[in-house]
Amino acid sequence: MQEFFHSVTLDRDKCMGCTNCIKRCPTEAIRVRDRKAYIEAERCIDCGECIRICPHHAKRAVCDPLAVLKQFRYVVALPPPSLMAQFNNLEDVDIVLSALLEMGFDDVFEVAKAAEIVSAATRSLMKAGKLPLPVISSACPAVTRLIRVRFPGLIDHVLPLHAPIEVAARMAKKEAAVKTGLPLEEIGAVFITPCPAKVTATKMPIGTGKSAVDAVVAVSEVYPKLFPLMNRIAASGEPLRASEVGRIGISWGSSSGESSGLINDSYLAADGIENVIRVLEDLEDEKILGVDFIELNACSGGCVGGVLNVENPYIAETKLKRIRKNLPVSANHPDLAQLEPVLQWDTPLEFLPIMELDSDMVTAMEKMARIEEITSQLEGLDCGSCGAPSCRALAEDVVRGVASIEDCIFYYRSHSSLEKGSTSDDTN
Amino acid sequence: MPSLKLQYQVDGTDFTRAGEASSSVKKNLRKLGMPADIIRKVSICLYEGEINMVIHADGGVIDVLVYPDRIEMILADTGKGIADIDKAMQEGWSTAPDEVRSLGFGAGMGLPNMKKYSDEMRIESTVGVGTTVYMTVRTGASQSA
Numbered sequence: 112m113q114e115f116f117h118s119v120t121l122d123r124d125k126c127m128g129c130t131n132c133i134k135r136c137p138t139e140a141i142r143v144r145d146r147k148a149y150i151e152a153e154r155c156i157d158c159g160e161c162i163r164i165c166p167h168h169a170k171r172a173v174c175d176p177l178a179v180l181k182q183f184r185y186v187v188a189l190p191p192p193s194l195m196a197q198f199n200n201l202e203d204v205d206i207v208l209s210a211l212l213e214m215g216f217d218d219v220f221e222v223a224k225a226a227e228i229v230s231a232a233t234r235s236l237m238k239a240g241k242l243p244l245p246v247i248s249s250a251c252p253a254v255t256r257l258i259r260v261r262f263p264g265l266i267d268h269v270l271p272l273h274a275p276i277e278v279a280a281r282m283a284k285k286e287a288a289v290k291t292g293l294p295l296e297e298i299g300a301v302f303i304t305p306c307p308a309k310v311t312a313t314k315m316p317i318g319t320g321k322s323a324v325d326a327v328v329a330v331s332e333v334y335p336k337l338f339p340l341m342n343r344i345a346a347s348g349e350p351l352r353a354s355e356v357g358r359i360g361i362s363w364g365s366s367s368g369e370s371s372g373l374i375n376d377s378y379l380a381a382d383g384i385e386n387v388i389r390v391l392e393d394l395e396d397e398k399i400l401g402v403d404f405i406e407l408n409a410c411s412g413g414c415v416g417g418v419l420n421v422e423n424p425y426i427a428e429t430k431l432k433r434i435r436k437n438l439p440v441s442a443n444h445p446d447l448a449q450l451e452p453v454l455q456w457d458t459p460l461e462f463l464p465i466m467e468l469d470s471d472m473v474t475a476m477e478k479m480a481r482i483e484e485i486t487s488q489l490e491g492l493d494c495g496s497c498g499a500p501s502c503r504a505l506a507e508d509v510v511r512g513v514a515s516i517e518d519c520i521f522y523y524r525s526h527s528s529l530e531k532g533s534t535s536d537d538t539n
Numbered sequence: 540m541p542s543l544k545l546q547y548q549v550d551g552t553d554f555t556r557a558g559e560a561s562s563s564v565k566k567n568l569r570k571l572g573m574p575a576d577i578i579r580k581v582s583i584c585l586y587e588g589e590i591n592m593v594i595h596a597d598g599g600v601i602d603v604l605v606y607p608d609r610i611e612m613i614l615a616d617t618g619k620g621i622a623d624i625d626k627a628m629q630e631g632w633s634t635a636p637d638e639v640r641s642l643g644f645g646a647g648m649g650l651p652n653m654k655k656y657s658d659e660m661r662i663e664s665t666v667g668v669g670t671t672v673y674m675t676v677r678t679g680a681s682q683s684a
Contacts, residue, residue: 264575392562396582467572472607472680475571476543483545 115152116314118172118307119159123147125169130495132161132170137384138260142508143498153465156256157311158384158409159418172307172419175326177333180215183299183325185291187283188216189276192223192356192364193305193414194330195434196427198341202434204361205350210340212351214333216301218290219352220283223360226275227443228282230359230372232454233270235447237373237403243267245379245394245402248369250274252312253409254387255460259317262391263462268405271456273318275363276302276309280323281453299325303333305417306410318456329419357442361435365428366413370406372441378404383411468510482506490521543571543605549589549616551598554644560601561585571605573678580656580676581610587649588614588672594639595619596670612657612674620666627662628654 128146133139140154141161148161148169162170180186188211195204208219229250236242249255249270258265273281280300287298304310304327313324344350362368367380379402381390387407393399410416412424420427447454468482469475485506492502497518499505508514517523545567547560565582573581585601592599596618604611621627627634628650635645654660657674664670 261569263569264579392565395565395579396558396561396586397579398586462575464572466570468570470572472572476605476607479567479571480543 115155116311117150117152117155117157118174118310118314119150119155119157119162120171120173121148121150122169122171125167127167127169128498129166130500131164131166133495133498133500135160135164136500137257137388139500139504141500142514143495153463154260156253156260156409157308158253158257159307160384160409162307162418172310172329174304174307174310174329174332174419175301177328177336179301179326179328180299184297185217185287185293186215186299186301187218187220187287188212188214189220189222189279189283189300189302189324191276191303191305191414192221192226192361192368192431193417193420193427194303194333194364195223195361196364196415196430197330197334197420197422198338198430201341201430202437203350204354204356204434205352206341206344207337208354209344209351210337213340213344214336218283218287220279220286220300221354221356221360222275222279222302223356223363224443225279225282226363226369227357227360227372227441228445228447228450229272229275229278229454230363230369230441231443231445232272232447232450233404234373234375236270236272237375242270245399245405246270247394248404248406249318249460250363250369250406251308251408251410251414252317253306253308253384254407255317256308256311257384257387257409258391259460260463260465261388262395263464264395265391266460266462268394269460271318271459272454273456274309274312276313276324277316277319277322278453280325284323301326301328303328303330305330305414305420307418308409309417317458317460319458330417331419331421334421355442357439358435359441360443361431361438364413364431365415365424366408367406368413368431370404373404375403377402378406380406380408382408382413382416384409468507478510481510485509485516488516488522489519492521496520545603545605547601547603549592549598549601551593551596554593557589557593558586560589564603568605568610573610577610577676577678581612583656584653584674584676585612585614587652588612588674590644591649591672592616592618594635594644599669608678608680609658610676610678612676613671614674615669615671617669620668620670621662621664622666624662624664 133141138154247268310327313322316322359372366382370378415427416424468478489502568578596616599616602613630651631647633645633647639645658677659675661673
C-alpha cells in the first residue's frame, strides 16, 4: 500500500480522547485508543470535519508557512475566489491582488481565472457528448476522494479535468517562465488554501503524478498580513494589478457557482459532507434523473465554508455576490484545444477498496457474519466510549483484530469474571 | 457453499424510510468486495421491492442471502396479495392509490424494473394472504469460488 500524506493531523497533547471527532467522520477513519484520537490514514479524505468539530483544537491542517516564499527565485500567488469573500466592504478584487504583491509575491494568478477556463472546457466536453451523464464535478478534492473509496460505481461520472488550482499553477508557471526566462524549477506556485483537502490534493494529487502547486499556505495565515496592506492600497486608490475574472470565476467560491458556469439549468448542487453522501447514494441507486451536472462540495456553503477561512460561510457568500455584481459573465475565452494538456487528467481515477473486509470474498463473508454476531451482543447505544464511532464499527474492529469486545464498557460490565461468577452461582 | 444471511424489517407506515434496507445491503456488499454493477442491480431490485411493500402491503420482511456466485432476495409480506401477476408485471400498470401517485410513486414500473435488474424473479401471491417475491442476481463468480 502506498504512503499516505494527510494535511489533517492530530496534536496529541491537546487531544482529550473525547468522542466528538469519531462520531463526525464521514469515512469512520478515527478511533480513540489509549485516550487519544488516531486517524486511519487509508480512510481519511481530509474533509476537515474533525477540525471543525474538535472543541479542544487538537485537529489541525498542516500547511506550509509563509516563509516558503524564500525557497524560490520567483513566486506566484494563487488566490482562490473564496479568499475575496473574507473581507468587509470589498468591492474590488484588485486590492487583494495588489496586497499579495506587496506581501512579497512576485506575481499573482487568480484561481478564479483558471476556474473560468475549466468551466469553458466542461461546457465544451458536455456539448460534444463525450462524458457519461450526469457529470460529477471533480473540483472538491474531499469529494473526489470520497467517491474513490465509497462509490466505485460513480467513478466514470467524475469530470476528468483538473481542479482550477492545478490549472492555475500550471498556467502561472508557464507564463512566469516566459516572462522571466527562469527555469520552471526556480518558479514557485503558492496556493492560498481555504481547506486541508486542497493541501492533500497538491501533495498526493488525483489525475496526475505530480502537482504543479509547490506550496500551500492557509488563508488564516495570510489574512492578518494582507489586511493592513489592503487598507493602504485602498487609501492610495492605485491598485498594482487588475483582476482578469468575470462573474463565473468569482462564483466558484460558493456552492452552485461551478454549476452556474455551465449555463445549463439541469444541474444539482449539494454542499456539506452529509448532504453530499446522500446525493451520491441516490445517484448510485438511479434515483436522480434528468440532471446533467452534479456539483458537490464537502463544506457547507462551498469553498467559502472551508475550515481555514476566517469569515462565516454564509456572510462570505453574500460578499461574493457583491463583488461579482458589476463583472462581465466571463473574462476568459480560452483556446481549449491548446490548453488540453493543461486541463485533462493524465491518470484515471481508480477505486481504492479500503472499506473491503477482505480481498477474498468468502473470507469477507465469514468476517461479516462474525461482525453481525458481535453487533448483536452489543447494546446498540453507539455511545463511542470504546473509541469506535458505533457498535457496528467496534464489531468490525474486533474482527479486523484491532480492538477487543471488552472495549465496550457495557459488555465488559456484564461479562466480567466477577459478575459471571455470581450469576452462575444464582442459576446453579 | 458459504453464505451470509441479512434480514431487514420494512416499516409499512413510513415512506421516507423506504430504501433503508437497500442502502444497508449496498454498504454490506461493498464491504464484501462485490463488483459495483452487481451492487447496483441488487440495490435497485431491493429499493423497488421495498417501495412496493410500503405502498401495497403495510411492510414486511426482507431476507438477503449472499453467496459468492449469487445474491438471493426474498421479500415477504402479509398484504392484500396480487390478483393478476401477469398484469402486474406490465409496465405502467399499477393499483397504487391516488395519494401515493401524487407523491411520484405508483408509476407501474416497480415489478418490471425488478425483473429487468434481476437474473431470476418469481412471485408467489395469494389474495388476502400476502405476496413473496424471490429474486436472484448472479455475480458472475464461479460456483466453486
